[in-house]
Amino acid sequence: MKLIEVKDYQEMSKKAAEYIIDKVCHHPTITLGLATGGTPIGTYKILIEDYQKNGTSYQGVTVFNLDEYVGLTGENKNSYRYFMNEQLFNHIDIKKENTNIPRGDATDFQKECNRYEELLTKHGGINLQILGIGNNGHIGFNEPGTSFNSTTNIVNLAPSTIRANARFFNQPEEVPTKAITMGISTIMKSEEILLLVSGESKKEALSKLFNEEINENFPASVLKKHPCVTIIADKAAIADLK
Numbered sequence: 001m002k003l004i005e006v007k008d009y010q011e012m013s014k015k016a017a018e019y020i021i022d023k024v025c026h027h028p029t030i031t032l033g034l035a036t037g038g039t040p041i042g043t044y045k046i047l048i049e050d051y052q053k054n055g056t057s058y059q060g061v062t063v064f065n066l067d068e069y070v071g072l073t074g075e076n077k078n079s080y081r082y083f084m085n086e087q088l089f090n091h092i093d094i095k096k097e098n099t100n101i102p103r104g105d106a107t108d109f110q111k112e113c114n115r116y117e118e119l120l121t122k123h124g125g126i127n128l129q130i131l132g133i134g135n136n137g138h139i140g141f142n143e144p145g146t147s148f149n150s151t152t153n154i155v156n157l158a159p160s161t162i163r164a165n166a167r168f169f170n171q172p173e174e175v176p177t178k179a180i181t182m183g184i185s186t187i188m189k190s191e192e193i194l195l196l197v198s199g200e201s202k203k204e205a206l207s208k209l210f211n212e213e214i215n216e217n218f219p220a221s222v223l224k225k226h227p228c229v230t231i232i233a234d235k236a237a238i239a240d241l242k
């Protein structure tokens with residue numbers, strides 16, 4: 001794992017955006033795996049600014065997002081489909097039909113998991129996967145204890161994840177308790193992974209990532225088995241590494 005240390009959230013976002021833009025320019029039909037949450041918002045903002053200023057085109061790009069809440073339609077403001085449309089897709093020239101997110105309003109969720117996994121496999125997989133990390137070490141919504149062999153599946157969100165994500169909802173009770181997420185093995189099949197980590201609240205997770213053995217109780221530890229992982233982390237997040 002290669003660690004790039006940056007000053008703060010703004011610098012992390014800038015570095016990450018530059019990294020993605022460079023890949024898109026060199027590989028205009030790239031498949032990106034994208035994440036939601038607070039961490040990548042600044043990166044997406046810079047991608048939009050760059051699109052407006054420099055015209056980097058996403059017409060040939062395909063996106064597969066990591067996860068979606070069970071029970072929310074794409075019109076629900078808290079759904080990850082809505083988030084991605086608002087934070088990125090509506091502001092660049094990506095074709096909507098090339099943006100894939102698991103359906104939170106599916107009627108048969110097992111079928112939806114299979115459909116998503118097969119679609120991604122048929123498409124040829126992900127070239128560059130962007131990840132955030134949960135305080136408990138989750139990647140995607142793969143909570144501690146998830147098998148490293150897991151593929152796209154339905155998960156129960158950990159109480160700490162529900163608490164952390166309540167900040168996006170009006171009431172904590174509104175946070176869904178289940179999600180559909182790419183599995184650990186799905187994520188690990190990506191050619192390359194870019195993990196973004198910012199803020200004091202992530203310093204314990206980042207320190208565990210570097211110091212703990214690879215084990216299923218700390219899902220992100222699996223990244224140590226991947227041949228091509230870059231981590232961009234800010235000062236506050238790396239505080240416990242020193």
Ligand code: F6R
Nearest residue numbers: 035036037038039132133134140
């Ligand atoms: C989001 C996702 C999650 C987040 C993680 C960190 O699609 O899969 O793993 O990356 O929960 O969230 P933030 O960035 O809000 O701290």
